Amino acid sequence: NAGVMQNPRHLVRRRGQEARLRCSPMKGHSHVYWYRQLPEEGLKFMVYLQKENIIDESGMPKERFSAEFPKEGPSILRIQQVVRGDSAAYFCASSPTGTGGHNEQFFGPGTRLTVL
Amino acid sequence: GNSVTQMEGPVTLSEEAFLTINCTYTATGYPSLFWYVQYPGEGLQLLLKATKADDKGSNKGFEATYRKETTSFHLEKGSVQVSDSAVYFCALIGFSGGYNKLIFGAGTRLAVHP
Numbered sequence: 001n002a003g004v005m006q007n008p009r010h011l012v013r014r015r016g017q018e019a020r021l022r023c024s025p026m027k028g029h030s031h032v033y034w035y036r037q038l039p040e041e042g043l044k045f046m047v048y049l050q051k052e053n054i055i056d057e058s059g060m061p062k063e064r065f066s067a068e069f070p071k072e073g074p075s076i077l078r079i080q081q082v083v084r085g086d087s088a089a090y091f092c093a094s095s096p097t098g099t100g101g102h103n104e105q106f107f108g109p110g111t112r113l114t115v116l
Numbered sequence: 117g118n119s120v121t122q123m124e125g126p127v128t129l130s131e132e133a134f135l136t137i138n139c140t141y142t143a144t145g146y147p148s149l150f151w152y153v154q155y156p157g158e159g160l161q162l163l164l165k166a167t168k169a170d171d172k173g174s175n176k177g178f179e180a181t182y183r184k185e186t187t188s189f190h191l192e193k194g195s196v197q198v199s200d201s202a203v204y205f206c207a208l209i210g211f212s213g214g215y216n217k218l219i220f221g222a223g224t225r226l227a228v229h230p
Contacts, residue, residue: 033218042205042222043160056217091159093218104150104209105218109159 002027004094004108005074012114019079019086021111025094032075033105034067037089049075082115089113118143118210122221125203129196129228137191137224139180139206147210149173149182149189154203154223163191163204196228 005024013019025032030051035043036059045059049069060067064082069075079086089112093105123138141147148167152160164173169184178193189206206221 035220043220045217045219048217104148104162104165106162107152107160 004029004092004106006090006092006108006111008111009109010112010114012116013082014116015083016081019082019113019115021077021079021090021092021113023075023077023092023094023108025075025092026096026106029094029096029106031095032069033093033095034075034077035091035093037091037110039088043091046077079113082113084115087113087115118147118208118217118219120206120208120219120221122204122206122224125223125225127224127226129226131198131228131230132195133228135191135193135196135200135226137204137206137226139189139191139221141187141189141206141208143187143208143210145210147208149180150207150209150218151178151180151189151191152205152207152220154205156202160205196226198228198230201226201228 004026007022032049034046036046037043047060047067048056051069052071064080066078089110091110092108095105119142121140150165151163153163154160164175166173166182169182172181180189180191182189203223203225205223207218209218
């Protein structure tokens with residue numbers, strides 16, 4: 001059973017470009033979470049999605065950031081018009097259920113975004 | 117709201133020394149507690165977990181006991197190795213707003229020297 005997959009592992013963008021980060025959850029997992037880790041800091045929750053639904057986006061910046069988890073295909077975190085402050089590691093996690101239990105989240109290897 | 121506080125690093129130890137990384141939490145209800153480890157340049161790996169009071173999670177020589185009375189989940193290892201050098205994150209999953217929300221501490225960097 002393959003783990004959570006993220007690509008690309010490293011992404012370099014110039015200021016003003018768009019960044020697209022992809023996450024394929026583990027087989028059988030329908031819940032996806034995105035986190036951001038700034039250099040030398042902990043992980044901060046960004047958004048929680050189920051298939052075709054955004055459940056909680058309270059950690060997402062209001063502008064330039066969006067996320068989706070379509071019925072088919074990976075979850076996408078999209079950052080428009082990137083700025084240097086967006087440089088960070090972005091981690092995706094998945095879990096088999098999202099409510100009422102103590103299910104752990106399984107993390108992908110992350111995408112390290114560098115904005116020049 | 118739910119939160120996790122862990123001791124600041126870096127923690128620097130010699131090989132075979134005893135390790136303690138303190139973690140305390142604030143949560144409503146009965147959260148599950150986790151320790152994740154992040155090796156340089158890699159993602160997070162689950163190290164151990166405990167889902168109810170007095171549970172002890174253990175893995176690779178690391179242990180942590182869920183103490184509800186002190187709201188703590190301190191990580192310990194009797195004899196650290198150089199290969200244990202990494203960043204350790206304490207986390208909880210609490211039922212909040214209708215789903216499980218994973219809350220991380222800030223992380224503690226451990227450096228083990230030969």
